[in-house]
Amino acid sequence: MKIIEAQVYDFNKENAPCDTAKPGDMLLFRTLDCFSNRIPDENTTMADLDYTYGFANPAAGPVYVEGAEPGDVLVVDIYDIQVADEGTIATDDHCGPLFETTGYRTKKIKIKDGVADFNGVKFPINPMIGVIGTAPDGDPVIDGFVGNHGGNMDNKHITKGARLYFPVRVPGALLQMGDVHATMGDGELCGTGIEIPAEILVKIQLVKGFELNWPVLETQDKWYVNACAPKYDEALMNAAKEMQRLIMRITGWDAEETYMYMSVQSDVEISQGCEPCEVQLSLRIGTPKLYDLEPLVPQP
Numbered sequence: 001m002k003i004i005e006a007q008v009y010d011f012n013k014e015n016a017p018c019d020t021a022k023p024g025d026m027l028l029f030r031t032l033d034c035f036s037n038r039i040p041d042e043n044t045t046m047a048d049l050d051y052t053y054g055f056a057n058p059a060a061g062p063v064y065v066e067g068a069e070p071g072d073v074l075v076v077d078i079y080d081i082q083v084a085d086e087g088t089i090a091t092d093d094h095c096g097p098l099f100e101t102t103g104y105r106t107k108k109i110k111i112k113d114g115v116a117d118f119n120g121v122k123f124p125i126n127p128m129i130g131v132i133g134t135a136p137d138g139d140p141v142i143d144g145f146v147g148n149h150g151g152n153m154d155n156k157h158i159t160k161g162a163r164l165y166f167p168v169r170v171p172g173a174l175l176q177m178g179d180v181h182a183t184m185g186d187g188e189l190c191g192t193g194i195e196i197p198a199e200i201l202v203k204i205q206l207v208k209g210f211e212l213n214w215p216v217l218e219t220q221d222k223w224y225v226n227a228c229a230p231k232y233d234e235a236l237m238n239a240a241k242e243m244q245r246l247i248m249r250i251t252g253w254d255a256e257e258t259y260m261y262m263s264v265q266s267d268v269e270i271s272q273g274c275e276p277c278e279v280q281l282s283l284r285i286g287t288p289k290l291y292d293l294e295p296l297v298p299q300p
Contacts, residue, residue: 004029007036007058007178011133011149012140013170017064020172023206023300026079029060031178033195034130034144039088045104046092057143057152059131061176065204068173073207074134075300076164076175080201081127085111087182087196095191095277102190109194111182116194123183129158129200130179130193133215137169143178146228146272146282148238150215153226153282154193154272156184157219165207165216165297175204188272205300214242216297223287223296226271228280236268239285246296247287262287 004027006018021027033039034057038049068074089107093099110117116125131143133150146152150166158164166173177200184193217224225246227239243266247258262285271282287296 001026001028004060004063007032007060008062008143008176009056009058010140010142011135011151011174011176013135013137013174014140015062015135015174017062017172017174020064020066021204022066023204026201026203027063029177029200029202031060031180031198031200032058033088033197034179034192035088035090035195037197039090039106042106042108045106046090047104057131057179059143059176059178062135062174063176064172065175065206066172068168068206069171070137070169071209071211072168073210073212073297074166074168074173074175075205075207076132076166077203077205078129078158078160078162078164078200079203081129081160081180081198083111083125083127083180083182083196083198087111087116087194088192089190089194090192091190095274096189098190099276109182116182125182125194126156126159127198128156128181128184129177130154130181132158132164132177134166134168135170135174144279146280148214148227152179152272152279153215154184154188155217155224155226155282155284156186156271157217157224161220163218165212165218167212167215187270188274191274191277207298207300210298212297214238217284218297221289223289224284226282226284228282230280232281232283235281235283239283243285243287250290250293250296
């Protein structure tokens, strides 16, 4: 099994791969927290950091996947996520709905036996990957941003046992991931979850020659299309169009029937919405699995 430790700060077709892998390989990604492990204690805040390109949301990778070509789909199975015993929550003065009354503050959260302790309130963690994806074929995208390649989707369902499908847009796909949260609520209201270093164990596979316009997440009982845009209505349109297209492909239903089915069975969920932070709004549409039909995305 290969261990991936090199850190990069953007999804970029020009990034040199730190390693190569073949479909079927297991990979262990060792990641820093979203602050590049630069907040050692509660006396250090985000105001003390150069929170610009080259600092935020480092991702381990990228890994060149042999045989991955534009037009394919990269499949990533998450086998395990192990986190450190302490994480960080931080606020600033420009992120989330309460930004006007919020200053800079750091809070360290101890984790023991899978339980986080916030001022004596204890709750189980559910480690999830905030940043994961493949390289876009256009301009680079900073790790802290999200797009149709993946990136900073901040989808709390990207956890152990989940399977992700990413469009391959450059030779080798260039897979990278990081920004693990011990836990995070939908929306990530103040802009951070419990940010934490981690080790992520995954298996990679390929689906050859399948059109995928946005990343898809498969859980035990649902399919999710992940999409984004500067505003909610545009992000919703992006996710809805892709979900409708994929359902139509496997059911043979027309657009109107599919739209009606989505209205009664699909859920719209906000992954991250931290205006006035310039990161785009990230959302997902989840539809229950249709077990008597073929999968929404072909299996590797």
